[in-house]
Each structure stands twice: as C-alpha cells, then as structure tokens.
Amino acid sequence: MMCLGKNWDPDAHMYTELRPYDNSKPPGIPEKFSDMVKKAIQDSNEFIRGKNDSTRILRAGPSSDEGKVVPSMSPDICIVKFYTKTDRHGLHRDKDESEKSLEKGLPVVSFSIGDSAEFLYGETRAVGEADKVILESGDVLIYGGKSRLILHGVTSILPDTAPASLMEATNMCLGRLNLSFRMY
Numbered sequence: 273m274m275c276l277g278k279n280w281d282p283d284a285h286m287y288t289e290l291r292p293y294d295n296s297k298p299p300g301i302p303e304k305f306s307d308m309v310k311k312a313i314q315d316s317n318e319f320i321r322g323k324n325d326s327t328r329i330l331r332a333g334p335s336s337d338e339g340k341v342v343p344s345m346s347p348d349i350c351i352v353k354f355y356t357k358t359d360r361h362g363l364h365r366d367k368d369e370s371e372k373s374l375e376k377g378l379p380v381v382s383f384s385i386g387d388s389a390e391f392l393y394g395e396t397r398a399v400g401e402a403d404k405v406i407l408e409s410g411d412v413l414i415y416g417g418k419s420r421l422i423l424h425g426v427t428s429i430l431p432d433t434a435p436a437s438l439m440e441a442t443n444m445c446l447g448r449l450n451l452s453f454r455m456y
C-alpha cells in the first residue's frame with residue numbers, strides 16, 4: 273500500500289501529514305488524477321439523472337450540489353493498493369476521514385486496474401447477505417451520500433483476467449491495482 277496526499281495508518285485508523293517510516297510527506301495527487309475523479313462524479317450524476325425523473329432526485333450535500341445524488345469533492349487522499357492473486361480485503365467501512373466529510377457523504381471514488389476482483393458490499397457483516405459485483409479493469413466504483421459508510425471488501429482476485437492490451441502497454445505485475453480517492 274502507498275498513499276498520495278495524506279498518509280493513512282491502517283493500524284491506528286488515522287491520517288497523518290507525514291509517513292512514520294521516513295518522516296516524509298507523501299507525494300501529492302497529480303492534477304490529472306483529480307480531474308478524473310471529478311469527471312467520474314459528474315458522469316455518475318448524469319447517468320443517475322438520465323435514469324430518473326430529476327425532480328425526484330434527493331438533495332445530497334451542500335446547496336451547490338442541489339439535484340446531485342453524489343456530492344462533488346476535491347480529493348486530498350489517494351490510497352493505492354496492489355493485490356496479488358491471493359490477497360483479500362475483509363469487510364470494513366471507510367470511516368477514518370473527517371466527521372464533516374462523512375456527514376456530507378463526500379464519496380470514495382475507486383479505480384480498478386489489472387485483474388478483476390470479486391467485491392462484496394452490504395449493510396451487515398454477514399458475508400452471506402452481502403451483494404457481490406465483479407470489478408473489472410477500468411471500472412470506477414463510487415460510494416457516497418447515504419452509502420458512504422457501506423460495508424465492503426474484496427473476497428478474491430480473478431487471476432489472469434487483466435486485459436492483454438493493458439499488460440502489453442504497461443508491463444505491470446500480475447495482479448490488481450486499486451486507487452481509492454477521498455477528501456479528508
């Protein structure tokens with residue numbers, strides 16, 4: 273795991289400005305990445321609006337977000353994880369961001385690259401009751417608004433499912449890369 277923006281300590285469940293192992297500030301989030309996050313949020317709102325009568329969409333977040341289901345945000349944290357074919361990530365909630373960010377339901381925007389993953393999400397810790405989706409390379413998963421504190425996790429990596437074109441172009445290691453952006 274590595275972080276951009278702020279450093280996340282998974283054991284202490286907190287963010288710090290400096291990384292404890294070298295006392296350095298993590299690299300910043302490249303502007304291109306922030307633009308991709310904002311575009312993904314915009315696209316998701318347009319997608320939802322297209323599927324709904326816009327007068328029935330609930331308000332979420334500050335007034336400038338009126339009519340949007342997913343509030344906009346400017347990410348200041350990116351957690352980068354690499355999964356080998358045997359790695360998992362147990363059911364958890366992303367709840368270490370600021371109270372204000374969580375209250376507003378500012379979304380987590382998560383990009384998947386490489387091998388596909390079986391991703392579970394639900395309201396309870398009962399794995400059998402959770403919903404499941406396969407996240408493929410290039411998928412963007414967004415959870416914000418009322419779903420911001422949803423339980424979620426990765427139960428398996430599907431080996432050798434990364435697109436051949438990606439592997440040829442990038443020469444990336446076999447496995448799955450996940451970049452999840454948030455705003456503290």
Ligand SMILES: O=C(O)CCC(=O)C(=O)O
Pocket residue numbers: 351353361366382389391407424425426450452
């Ligand atoms: O790898 C994923 O898709 C999930 C990552 C995640 O839940 C997290 O970084 O908090």
Ligand SMILES: [Fe+2]
Pocket residue numbers: 364365366424
């Ligand atoms: Fe998470």
